[in-house]
Amino acid sequence: MSYYFAIIGTQDNPLFEYEFGTSKQGGDGQARFSEQARHLNQFVLHSSLDIVEEVQWTNGQLYLKVIDKFFNNYISCFMTGGNVKFLLLHQPTATAAGATRNSTSVGANPTSPQTEEAIKNFFNEVYENYIKAIMSPFHKVNMEIRSPVFRQRVAAAGRKYL
Amino acid sequence: MASSKASRLGEDRRTRMDKVNAELVVLTYGTIVAQLCKDFDSDYVEVNKQLDKMGYNIGMRLIEDYLAKSNTVRRCSSFRETAEMIAKVGFKIFLNITPAITNWTSDGKQFSLVFDENPFADFVELPDDGRAQDELWYSNIMCGVLRGALEMVQMQVEAHFVSDVLRGNDTTEMRISLIRYIDDELPPEDD
Numbered sequence: 001m002s003y004y005f006a007i008i009g010t011q012d013n014p015l016f017e018y019e020f021g022t023s024k025q026g027g028d029g030q031a032r033f034s035e036q037a038r039h040l041n042q043f044v045l046h047s048s049l050d051i052v053e054e055v056q057w058t059n060g061q062l063y064l065k066v067i068d069k070f071f072n073n074y075i076s077c078f079m080t081g082g083n084v085k086f087l088l089l090h091q092p093t094a095t096a097a098g099a100t101r102n103s104t105s106v107g108a109n110p111t112s113p114q115t116e117e118a119i120k121n122f123f124n125e126v127y128e129n130y131i132k133a134i135m136s137p138f139h140k141v142n143m144e145i146r147s148p149v150f151r152q153r154v155a156a157a158g159r160k161y162l
Numbered sequence: 163m164a165s166s167k168a169s170r171l172g173e174d175r176r177t178r179m180d181k182v183n184a185e186l187v188v189l190t191y192g193t194i195v196a197q198l199c200k201d202f203d204s205d206y207v208e209v210n211k212q213l214d215k216m217g218y219n220i221g222m223r224l225i226e227d228y229l230a231k232s233n234t235v236r237r238c239s240s241f242r243e244t245a246e247m248i249a250k251v252g253f254k255i256f257l258n259i260t261p262a263i264t265n266w267t268s269d270g271k272q273f274s275l276v277f278d279e280n281p282f283a284d285f286v287e288l289p290d291d292g293r294a295q296d297e298l299w300y301s302n303i304m305c306g307v308l309r310g311a312l313e314m315v316q317m318q319v320e321a322h323f324v325s326d327v328l329r330g331n332d333t334t335e336m337r338i339s340l341i342r343y344i345d346d347e348l349p350p351e352d353d
Contacts, residue, residue, distance in 0.1 A: 135285035137192025149287060
């Protein structure tokens with residue numbers, strides 16, 4: 001299972017991106033995207049912004065779950081109150097997707113309640129840290145988040161939940 | 163003995179004061195610093211100076227407020243006592259923190275205030291332009307406040323930060339040195 005996480009500002013501008021792999025089931029936390037896929041990921045992720053706009057008003061929740069699917073790429077979305085989008089692209093590894101016996105494990109089945117819950121927890125933790133990051137007086141709205149501390153915390157949240 | 167008395171006094175006075183939301187303070191102060199950085203084109207040395215100056219002007223007036231609220235009309239008998247009162251009453255009243263007093267020099271004229279927590283610095287991360295980490299003293303306004311306040315009670319001091327957790331140091335430490343007691347100076351005689 002590989003993940004590509006991005007924060008998209010209110011002008012649909014990217015603010016932050018981070019790639020990581022699963023740490024569950026003995027994963028080493030490394031992303032397993034091919035070099036080609038890494039470029040494609042950005043494209044896939046941003047193309048789902050249209051879907052975000054469609055679904056964002058359908059329920060009052062911040063967490064919109066899986067909103068888009070492109071072949072084996074699933075996009076989960078979390079909208080902050082300020083219309084900043086957290087998007088997480090998750091790509092189950094081919095073997096995990098094929099194996100049904102461990103379908104309850106996080107990652108193997110991207111739309112299972114367990115996975116949804118794990119991603120929700122991840123988003124919530126990132127959200128908390130995001131608020132702290134943008135509360136810094138030297139940060140401006142829609143400015144790229146360069147803080148190394150924030151990156152570390154996102155990484156930690158990824159390790160903890162995904 | 164005197165030390166615990168000062169702590170009690172600080173705690174007691176603080177509870178009587180009106181309070182303001184800490185985040186309001188953090189954001190307001192943060193905005194000031196950020197705006198100064200912008201106005202002076204990230205000339206952090208100048209920003210430090212400006213903060214110190216602002217603090218100085220605050221301190222000169224704040225001392226009156228402090229004396230009124232703390233009801234300590236008595237003069238401190240020594241610079242050590244002054245330090246106690248600054249840390250345990252002054253900082254307690256206005257910022258609800260009690261910095262530790264350490265590193266006295268043997269002549270009793272210099273000491274350090276070590277801040278475990280700094281209410282100004284919540285959420286703050288210094289700009290990562292490679293210079294702010296070495297040049298900007300984010301909370302420099304406090305130095306000015308102390309300098310201004312002590313000057314009004316006949317003590318000329320020099321205060322500066324020597325380390326700051328925002329810069330990646332282990333502690334936030336301010337060094338304060340007494341330069342001299344200002345004697346009441348007679349106005350120049352009218353001839």
